[in-house]
Amino acid sequence: MNAVFARPRAMTEQKTHYCPGCTHGIIHRMVAEVIDELGIREDTVGVAPVGCAVFLYNYLDIDMQESAHGRAPAVATGIKRVLPDRIVFTYQGDGDLASIGTAEIIHAAARGENITTVFVNNAIYGMTGGQMAPTTLPGQFTSTSKAGRNTQSAGFPIRVSEMLATLEGATYISRVSVHNPAHVIRAKKALLKAFTVQKQGLGFSMVEVLSTCPTNWGLKPTEALAWLEEKMIPYYPLDEVKNRLEV
Amino acid sequence: MRTLMKGNEAIGEAAVRAGCRCFFGYPITPQNEIPEYLSGRLPEAGGVFLQAESEIAAINMVFGAAGAGARVMTSSSGPGISLKQEGISFLAGAELPCVIVNIMRGGPGLGSIQPGQADYFQATRGGGHGDYRTIVLAPCSVQEMVDFTYWAFELADRYRSPVLVLADGVLGQLMEPVTLPPELKPDNGNKPWATTGCRGRKRNVIKSLYLNPEELEAHNKKLQEKFGLMQREVNRAEKYRVEDAETVLVAFGISARISMAAVEAVREEGIKAGLLRPITLWPFPEGILQSSLPKAKKVLVVEMSAGQMVEDVKLTVSGKLPVYFYGRTGGLLPSAEEIQTQIKLLEVKVSERSLCQA
């Protein structure tokens, strides 16, 4: 046997609470694999968000803290400043990071805080039942934009990666997707780079992962992957948005 | 050796001497000398000073640092402390130790930058959402700013709980000679629950979320037992001439200092007045207050608010004595003369309670 693909060491045995086909599970697994590959499981402290990924600490077999809604980058800053030789990361959804926690993520990036953020963008508030998010696409139906997001009254979705890339303190920012195996492989590489940036002490790194919410999008999981590819990627182009040090 | 120090700076120095090497804050008057002092002192001592983007970010940085095992502090004033309440509730829920200083100003809203004491309710009732309390210490001199800040770190670690130091703009700006305590070495050890990376042990998780109602109730019971323990173990107040006092004043912080002068003055005129100064505002020193009323006929509460601590005094006195209130708001201090007048009014008009009974 030359290869085994199985549950990474950094994941617990616990079955996730996610809806069928929700791609959070794929992203969790990639984070755990990166932790294993870098050999940092015992030196890592993760910060869980509020939202669907609130129970991240049940699934990753590492030290973790919860944080209030949107505050994960501030909590991570507190941890990292006390323990600069540990690897500290946040895992946040788009409601958490791009709405209630906008200030925290911008300033963590601006300070060049040596942390990594895994930003899961599924264009909706999942945990609370599918309300409009700052990332909801124009015309997208949600439980608080029943006629589709009206940009006249609700404004436009935020491209967080491009916005943060303008900040000097941001070292590595990449937007990836998990809608097919090839993109999952690319996403994993981006995560590995982001954690490596931190390990080398090079400053703030973030990977925005386009993700699905089949339940609240009202689609079958396989249809949701197609929707992501057709609708989300044109608005949120996949790119290494910033790689200041050519890592 | 005694050193002349400003109240706010004294808090900063006391924190460093208590082994605190971590401060996260945001500028707001009248507490700015605390971050200003620590922005120089902490890096010098090998510590972390970070001016956060907001009060909310600052308290959440405190959350992270406390969870990582550090002795950590933040400071602010009314409007900023209101913003921090979310984080304080999370700190209490997750049982993380830290010290929070509130140099009170006038409220509500933006209020003023003059001194006030109207954050008493917010401080002693938890302040944020959910069932929790925090220990609240009320200094009345620069020396006590030092001593109580130092003590606050010890209490925070002992009970794994946020501890508030509740002072006001006068004490923050006041300069007095102080004796500084010995410098403790920063010790992040002996916190086996801290999230420091799970080397050689099972992973630690710091959280306040329990979706299972039975689990959350058990967590709440555990917290309530801890608050009960605090109530039994942490009770401090200063008695001043209460043994024969017929009028017992109750005041904390700067109001207590002024009230003490008023007691002195009316004693000169033969009026038997005394003062009880609560030092721990929560737990409220009920037993000490009850034992301060052997000859009391009435109680007068003096605050720089529209009347907040007076409710705890009434609960403690439990209808056995009339409880009166005198307060100033808006950033104004009650003068010793005003308080003397109130004491004398009570002497002559004790039957006409409607005049000023709270």
Added chain:
Amino acid sequence: MAKTGWVIFAEEQCKGCELCINACPKKLIFLTERLNQSGYPVVGATETDKCTGCAMCYLMCPDLAIKVERWTVP
């Protein structure tokens, strides 16, 4: 040098989302009529001798319900 693989499904972890079905380049995975204890229909594989161990199914499974072993046959 040919590749051959072996895929194992942890049926109790499976939520029947079908992401692995679409991911399999050989179309070997299908949804069975078996329900697991959580009430989800679980996936199974057919003609497993054709599995190359490419692990595309593993990559797309959100529930760590798939383990893939791969051998290189000289």
